[in-house]
Amino acid sequence: MLTFGPGDHPFSKFGHNAVLVLDHLRGIDRVYNFGTFSANSPTLLLDFMQGKLMYWVSVSRQASTLTAYARDNRDIEAQRLNLTPSEAKALVEALRVNALPENRFYQYDYYLDNCSTKVRDVLDQILGGQLQQAKQTPALLSWREHTSRLTASSLWVNLGLNVALAGEVDRPRSRWEEMFLPSVLRDELSQLNKRDGTPLVVEQRSWYRAKRPPLPSAPPRWSPWLLLAGVALGASALGLARLGTRHASARGALLVLAALLGTLAGVLGCIFALFWFATNHSIAHANENLLLFPPWALAMPVAIAVAQVRQSWITVVKRLSRLLALGSAIALLLKVLPGFDQDNWMFLAFCVPLWGMLALALDRWSPAPVREPKLDGPPNAPSLTQSPLA
Numbered sequence: 001m002l003t004f005g006p007g008d009h010p011f012s013k014f015g016h017n018a019v020l021v022l023d024h025l026r027g028i029d030r031v032y033n034f035g036t037f038s039a040n041s042p043t044l045l046l047d048f049m050q051g052k053l054m055y056w057v058s059v060s061r062q063a064s065t066l067t068a069y070a071r072d073n074r075d076i077e078a079q080r081l082n083l084t085p086s087e088a089k090a091l092v093e094a095l096r097v098n099a100l101p102e103n104r105f106y107q108y109d110y111y112l113d114n115c116s117t118k119v120r121d122v123l124d125q126i127l128g129g130q131l132q133q134a135k136q137t138p139a140l141l142s143w144r145e146h147t148s149r150l151t152a153s154s155l156w157v158n159l160g161l162n163v164a165l166a167g168e169v170d171r172p173r174s175r176w177e178e179m180f181l182p183s184v185l186r187d188e189l190s191q192l193n194k195r196d197g198t199p200l201v202v203e204q205r206s207w208y209r210a211k212r213p214p215l216p217s218a219p220p221r222w223s224p225w226l227l228l229a230g231v232a233l234g235a236s237a238l239g240l241a242r243l244g245t246r247h248a249s250a251r252g253a254l255l256v257l258a259a260l261l262g263t264l265a266g267v268l269g270c271i272f273a274l275f276w277f278a279t280n281h282s283i284a285h286a287n288e289n290l291l292l293f294p295p296w297a298l299a300m301p302v303a304i305a306v307a308q309v310r311q312s313w314i315t316v317v318k319r320l321s322r323l324l325a326l327g328s329a330i331a332l333l334l335k336v337l338p339g340f341d342q343d344n345w346m347f348l349a350f351c352v353p354l355w356g357m358l359a360l361a362l363d364r365w366s367p368a369p370v371r372e373p374k375l376d377g378p379p380n381a382p383s384l385t386q387s388p389l390a
Helices: 044-050 062-071 085-098 115-126 130-134 143-150 155-164 182-191 223-243 248-278 295-307 311-336 345-363
Strands: 002-004 016-023 028-036 054-060 076-081 105-107 201-208
Touching: 002 182, 016 062, 016 085, 016 115, 016 182, 028 062, 028 085, 028 115, 062 076, 062 201, 076 182, 085 115, 115 130, 115 182, 143 155, 155 248, 155 345, 182 201, 223 248, 223 345, 248 295, 248 311, 248 345, 295 311, 311 345
Parallel strands: none
Antiparallel strands: 002 016, 002 076, 016 028, 028 054, 054 105, 076 201
């Protein structure tokens, strides 16, 4: 069993694993890798967005495999498994069958069907279900928590995954399901005893140690920072609204800020809706963040643009901002109901103060005051329409 540490690319943040089969007497040297995909495919991005990315089992040699991962500065750990001759034969045959052209392709799933779950399932099959039976204890972390901690070094990747993942990744899991991560599978194999009482792993070695900082054991806490960002943006909007009563430039800055925020929210909402209704990404279905970033927020910049020439649309802009505030308030209140347990508190911390204060700021928005022309003459001079004898 080979376990590789995380790499630099977002696709490699979760680590990787493979099975090495060596038989020096027969000259067998094969690494069975369930995590192969074509990075040069012209449909790669489209397949990924639709949740239809195809992976396959590839077979390589030990030296070339280890060299490639060491060159990428990734940890390499090896566990020698304690298998009987019949178990070893069955494992090699199962791997061979999986690598056949007619069997090697499978539709990749981040958590349910990946390089680690494939290896886990093959080993469990050889052990007669003993691995699954022994690992029904509660998971140490949720899928979201693992995803967040392993991408903590990449801020935008971390926030992007957290905002796009729905409540499915927050559901309580078993240690068996937690083995979607290669490192968790490695740890569980090292602790498993077979039915005869002997350990499954009889030798564990580190073949290459990467020069990287240690991985965090817990996810980062972004909520305080996002709360601060939401309050800062909302306070900026209120400040611009107050200045806007005297300065046209402040009014313009407020409208630009509102248009940009509406565009960002609307684009995110469209992506969430697309994931839900048009893709196989089940972990992104029914995303509660749609209440915080609704697709219709794209109407905000349109309404602001129209309001520049038709003052009646100022009311439309104000209503849209109130709906954004109402949506975030509803998303917060729904947390008291069963079934609304998606861990999106960091985005609630950002959106509730932001949309609330933006709505208050836009409520103060009015067109530039019209200045009355001044007439020449003394202050008490009669008006043009008034008779001098009146």
